[in-house]
Amino acid sequence: MKTDIILSGVGGQGILSIAAVIGEAALKEGLYMKQSEVHGMSQRGGDVQSHLRLSDHPIASDLIPRGQADLIISLEPMESLRYLPYLKKEGWVVTNAQAYVNIPDYPGMESIRAELDKLIRKVVLDVENLAKEAGSARAANIVMLGAATPFLGIEYTRIEEGIRTVFRRKGEEVVALNLKALRAGFGAARQLTDGNQ
Amino acid sequence: MGKHLFLGDEAIAQAAIDAGLSGVYAYPGTPSTEITEYIQNSATAGERGIHSRWSVNEKTALEAALGMSYAGKRALCCMKHVGLNVAADCFMNAAMSGIHGGLIILTADDPSMHSSQNEQDNRVLGNFAMIPILEPSSQQEAYDMTYEGFGLSEKLGYPILMRITTRMAHSRAGVETRPPREQNPLHFPEDGKQRFILLPALARKRFKALLAAQDSFIRESETSLYNTYFDAPDKTLGILTTGIAFNYLSENYPGGFQHPVLKICQYPLPRKQIERLAGDCGAILVLEEGYPVVEEQLKGFLGRGISIHGRLDGTLRREGELTPDSVGKALGKDVNSYYSVPEIVVQRPPALCTGCGHRDVYEALNEVINTYQGAKVFSDIGCYTLGALPPFRAIDSCIDMGASITMAKGAADAGAFPAVCVIGDSTFTHSGMTGLLDCVNEQTPVTIIISDNETTGMTGGQDSAGTGRLEAICEGIGVAPGHIRVMIPLKKNYEEMKRIIREEIEYKGVSVLIPRRECIQTLKRKHPAKK
Numbered sequence: 001m002k003t004d005i006i007l008s009g010v011g012g013q014g015i016l017s018i019a020a021v022i023g024e025a026a027l028k029e030g031l032y033m034k035q036s037e038v039h040g041m042s043q044r045g046g047d048v049q050s051h052l053r054l055s056d057h058p059i060a061s062d063l064i065p066r067g068q069a070d071l072i073i074s075l076e077p078m079e080s081l082r083y084l085p086y087l088k089k090e091g092w093v094v095t096n097a098q099a100y101v102n103i104p105d106y107p108g109m110e111s112i113r114a115e116l117d118k119l120i121r122k123v124v125l126d127v128e129n130l131a132k133e134a135g136s137a138r139a140a141n142i143v144m145l146g147a148a149t150p151f152l153g154i155e156y157t158r159i160e161e162g163i164r165t166v167f168r169r170k171g172e173e174v175v176a177l178n179l180k181a182l183r184a185g186f187g188a189a190r191q192l193t194d195g196n197q
Numbered sequence: 198m199g200k201h202l203f204l205g206d207e208a209i210a211q212a213a214i215d216a217g218l219s220g221v222y223a224y225p226g227t228p229s230t231e232i233t234e235y236i237q238n239s240a241t242a243g244e245r246g247i248h249s250r251w252s253v254n255e256k257t258a259l260e261a262a263l264g265m266s267y268a269g270k271r272a273l274c275c276m277k278h279v280g281l282n283v284a285a286d287c288f289m290n291a292a293m294s295g296i297h298g299g300l301i302i303l304t305a306d307d308p309s310m311h312s313s314q315n316e317q318d319n320r321v322l323g324n325f326a327m328i329p330i331l332e333p334s335s336q337q338e339a340y341d342m343t344y345e346g347f348g349l350s351e352k353l354g355y356p357i358l359m360r361i362t363t364r365m366a367h368s369r370a371g372v373e374t375r376p377p378r379e380q381n382p383l384h385f386p387e388d389g390k391q392r393f394i395l396l397p398a399l400a401r402k403r404f405k406a407l408l409a410a411q412d413s414f415i416r417e418s419e420t421s422l423y424n425t426y427f428d429a430p431d432k433t434l435g436i437l438t439t440g441i442a443f444n445y446l447s448e449n450y451p452g453g454f455q456h457p458v459l460k461i462c463q464y465p466l467p468r469k470q471i472e473r474l475a476g477d478c479g480a481i482l483v484l485e486e487g488y489p490v491v492e493e494q495l496k497g498f499l500g501r502g503i504s505i506h507g508r509l510d511g512t513l514r515r516e517g518e519l520t521p522d523s524v525g526k527a528l529g530k531d532v533n534s535y536y537s538v539p540e541i542v543v544q545r546p547p548a549l550c551t552g553c554g555h556r557d558v559y560e561a562l563n564e565v566i567n568t569y570q571g572a573k574v575f576s577d578i579g580c581y582t583l584g585a586l587p588p589f590r591a592i593d594s595c596i597d598m599g600a601s602i603t604m605a606k607g608a609a610d611a612g613a614f615p616a617v618c619v620i621g622d623s624t625f626t627h628s629g630m631t632g633l634l635d636c637v638n639e640q641t642p643v644t645i646i647i648s649d650n651e652t653t654g655m656t657g658g659q660d661s662a663g664t665g666r667l668e669a670i671c672e673g674i675g676v677a678p679g680h681i682r683v684m685i686p687l688k689k690n691y692e693e694m695k696r697i698i699r700e701e702i703e704y705k706g707v708s709v710l711i712p713r714r715e716c717i718q719t720l721k722r723k724h725p726a727k728k
Contacts (some may be wrong), residue, residue, distance in 0.1 A: 010545065023202050023369060032200070036368035038311060044583065046547035050341045062448035065521040067533040079545075084536035102548065107541040148294040 001031070002057070003063045003153045006083045007050040009075030010100045014141030018073065019050050020146060025154050025162035026054050036062040045102050046078055054153065070148065073148045075098045075127070075141060077112050093122040094148040094189065096140070098129075123147055123189045130184045139181035146185025149194065156186065203372040205365040208336045209273075209303065210235035212343035217378040219270035219298070220248030222258035224627060225656035226277030227312040228366035229305035233275055234659075245380065251653075253662045254598070255280035255626040257504075259287045259302065266300040266356075267393065269296040271347045271383035278306040278319050283598065283628065285322065291356050292326040293403045294393045297386040299347030300356040305366045308487050308518035314578070314595065316516065318487030320464065323358040327407055329414045330464040331359045331423070332440035336370040338423065338462060344375055351414060362486050362518065365441055411465065419469045426470050427518070428477075429454045433464060435478030437461065437471070439491055442484035445524035466700035467495060475499050481568045482527065483507035486519050546586060554714035555581040557686035558619070558648045559591040561694040565702070566591075572615050577601040577629070579621035580654045592619060599628025605643045606636050623653040626663040630674060632705070637675040642705045645670075648686075651717035656720040671709045680704060686712040 004021070007015040019035050026033045037050040053065045066085050072093045074080030080095035087093065095116070099109060116124055127143040134143070142163070149159050160179060167175045210232045213221065223233040236242045236249045236375040248265070252258035255276045262274035274284075281288060281304050286300065304322075307313040323330040331346055339361065340403070350357045386392060391399060418424055434456045438446050443460045459474045460625055461467065474481060481503060483492040488622065492507040506512040512521070512527050522532045549556050558581070568570045576582060576592035577600060584591040601618035602625075609616035620629050625647050636643050647667055653659040664668055671681050682697050684690060694712065701708035 011547070019369075027200070027202055027371065032371065034368060034370045036364055038367065044547035044550065044580065045545075047545040059370075060444045060451075061521045062364050062370075062441070062444065063520055065448060065525065065532065067535055078542055081539050081542050084538055085534040087536055089535045103543065105543050105547055107543065111541045115541060 001153050002055040003071065004069045004149075005051055005052040005054070005152075006064065006069045006072045006086050007074070008072065008079040008083055010046055010079065010102065011045050011048050013075040013100065015048060015050055015075060018141055018145045019052055020166050021142070021159060021162040022052060022054070022152065022154070023162070024165045025158040028161055029154055029158055031056055031154075032059050034059045034062050047082065049083060054168075071148065071151050073144060075144055077116060078107065081115055082110070090121065092151050093119050094144070094151065095122070095124055096128070096144060097124045097126045097151070123192050124194070125185070125188055127185065130188055131181055134180050134184035136177040136181040136184075139178050142178045142181040143185035146182040146187075149182070149186050149191035150189060200371050201338055202369055203340070204231055204367060204369050205333070205336050205339045205361055206231035206305075206367070207235045207379060208314075208340040208372045209343045209359070209361075210239070211374060212340040213273045213301070214239060214242050214247065215375055215377045216344045216347045217380045218247055218273055218347075219380050219703055220262065220265045221273045221275065222248070222252050222262040223275040224252050224254050224258055224280060225653050225659045226280050226305070227656055228307060228363045229275045229277045229280075229303065230656045230659070231366070232273075232303065241377075251326050251572070251660055251662070253661065255284040256287060259284040259291070262300060262302075263291050263296070264344065266296040266298040267386065267389070268298065270298040270381045271300075272298060273301050273303065276305070277304040277313065277703065278317050279315065279449045279597065280302055280304075281319050281322055287521060288322065289326050290395060292407060293395055293400060294352055295354045295403075295406075296356050298381050299350040301346045301350060301359050302356055303345065303359045303361070306360060306362045306487060310360055314597070316487070319358070320360055320490045321488060323360065323464065324490070325359070327411060328355050329353065329357050329417065331357060332462050332464070333359075333361065333365060334441050334443045334460065334462055336365070336372050336391050339365060340372045340374065342395070342423065342462070349417065353417065355407075360440070362441065364518065371648050379589060391511050396470040415465050415468060418463045418465055418467040421463040421467070424467045424470060425460045427454055427458040427460070429457050431455045432457060432478050434480050434482060435459065435474040436482045436484065437474060437491065437495075439485040442486055442519055442524065445519055445521045446484055448521040449525045449528055449530060453533070457478050457480055461491070466491065471495070471499070475503055479638065480506065482512065484513070484519065484524055484527070489515070536588075545713050547583060548586065549580060550717050551582050552717045553580070554650055554712060554717075555584065555648050557691070557694075557714075558646065558712045559584045559589040561686070562617070562619070562698060563589065563591050563602045564691075565695050565698045566615075566617065569702070571613070572617065573613055575601040575604040575608065575616070575618040577618070577620040577624045578655075579624050580650075581619055581621055584619070599623050599632055602632035602643070602645055603635065605645070606641050609641050614642065615644060616642065617646065617702065619646045619648055621654070622647055622649040622651065622663060622667060623661040624679040625667070626661065626670070629668065633671065633676070633709075634674050636707045640706045642707075643699050644708045644710065646710045646712065649711050649713040651713070652716045652719045654716045654718065658722065667711055673704065676707050680706065681711065682708070683711045683713055686714050693699050
């Protein structure tokens with residue numbers, strides 16, 4: 001088993017929480033894991049990315065080689081495109097549909113949609129709306145994680161355990177809210193990919 | 198004990214605690230900050246009374262760490278690479294005196310400059326000081342080397358430089374921890390006066406001792422478990438890796454190495470193993486993160502026509518961090534990308550946060566400055582350096598911690614008017630105060646803006662050493678109280694701010710303006726409900 005994941009988004013969107021949950025789940029699963037992340041300057045509204053590698057064999061590099069990522073999980077549509085050179089031929093892109101516009105020259109949404117349409121294996125979801133519908137508006141990142149769960153190579157219940165571990169300190173209410181968000185994302189992705197996997 | 202998911206930084210911090218650490222000394226700096234933060238937040242460290250409060254700068258940090266070592270206890274001093282420049286005076290001379298309690302000096306280098314103004318490789322400084330260097334290739338090694346490093350330092354009698362890079366500092370992996378060890382008791386060196394008073398006559402003896410110790414350092418490297426030789430059939434090429442470069446090499450040979458490989462993670466270079474690699478192989482490829490430090494050394498001591506490839510002959514790029522792809526290319530492998538970045542994708546640079554007080558400072562400053570021809574604004578290292586980018590484009594320099602004040606002084610000495618500088622509160626106490634005294638002593642006409650957000654913002658909101666005392670500090674240094682002007686950087690105060698800035702620019706002496714408003718990030722953390 002080997003899953004190489006690029007996580008991307010904009011500073012502050014919560015990609016590191018996604019990484020933390022997957023990391024905990026992987027640890028419980030007895031998998032090897034390496035996760036490289038960016039701190040410091042890039043957090044100030046700039047693009048952020050994390051390389052997350054899971055395997056049942058020891059992992060050498062902290063960085064994923066180009067053309068080898070199984071999955072790109074992105075909380076922002078343009079940011080999902082930035083890391084395409086890392087994606088392997090049959091890899092999946094799971095991305096939020098809603099743009100995060102904090103720069104003056106952000107491209108038009110039609111052109112972003114056109115680029116996403118070109119991808120063969122993708123899940124494009126409006127995770128902010130799904131999070132609101134699920135009553136967990138602040139857990140859009142966990143909705144995204146739910147949508148990506150079918151591609152991780154880790155059981156859904158393990159990811160739930162990961163959420164319990166990561167959010168335990170913040171109280172039962174926060175845990176319940178995030179579990180709900182996870183389910184909302186998981187369900188939505190399942191609907192989109194039925195018969196397409 | 199047990200297996201934990203640790204950042205490289207966290208592995209080092211936990212290992213130091215487990216190894217009987219008595220104090221960590223540091224100034225925040227990406228990518229080293231999380232080491233000290235981990236110790237500050239560790240319940241065990243709290244119970245054990247381990248010192249972990251932030252120091253004012255890297256020099257005070259290293260001197261305090263050396264003092265703790267003098268008193269027999271184990272100390273850790275952490276900094277980002279450029280921090281070692283600040284601490285260099287103590288660093289070079291701690292190699293002369295040697296240590297008593299184990300001392301590890303940790304440098305977190307930042308090749309590719311993810312969050313820095315240069316990509317200096319501090320192995321160069323380690324070699325300059327002639328002390329042993331450890332460079333882990335994995336988070337587990339980072340843990341083990343730190344755990345054992347204090348003992349190694351005590352055995353050899355010298356400080357150890359531990360060098361990591363951004364990828365090691367900020368990458369997480371499973372780490373097995375070891376049983377905790379007691380702290381050292383307070384005990385002073387018996388030969389303290391001979392070693393720690395570096396008067397010329399004594400210092401000459403110490404330098405001879407340091408030179409003589411080199412053989413023992415090399416022997417340690419030659420017998421180190423972290424320096425490993427992997428034999429392989431194809432001897433047309435031998436590959437030497439240092440630190441995490443080993444991982445990128447392994448990534449390219451999932452089925453095992455084709456060529457002999459020498460993995461080096463402890464310096465000085467192990468001569469025996471290098472002689473073996475050079476004897477076995479027709480050519481050597483050097484894979485190292487940072488400057489071509491080993492490559493240059495090899496050219497020196499293998500003067501027998503063996504060809505050496507690396508960053509100097511163009512096999513690898515001279516600058517920037519290594520990746521599995523750049524290493525793959527150097528080995529002649531195809532690197533395949535199936536998709537390219539669509540042309541519509543644009544850069545998304547970092548920016549000052551919405552609601553940040555620095556924004557208001559620059560808005561008001563720009564309006565005043567634009568009415569002066571040839572006005573220059575010297576700035577410094579911190580969030581406010583982002584004032585260089587649109588829409589502000591408000592600053593003309595960013596060189597090193599504290600340089601804003603002294604560069605403004607030099608420019609004013611040369612006749613520049615107005616000479617304005619913008620520095621943060623934490624950078625001011627780090628290295629700006631001494632420059633302010635230079636200005637005061639000569640009554641140089643400079644306008645110094647200390648943009649005070651009451652924290653060390655760029656690195657994530659650590660305590661700032663002068664919070665609540667900036668006016669008193671400036672007054673104590675000798676700035677006339679009437680020219681220390683505090684303001685609140687908010688839109689509604691723009692007219693007042695502009696008036697004050699203009700008045701103080703026109704004043705022909707030293708002015709300090711202190712726009713003060715708490716960092717929006719630390720404020721949010723204190724009051725999460727008010728989001």
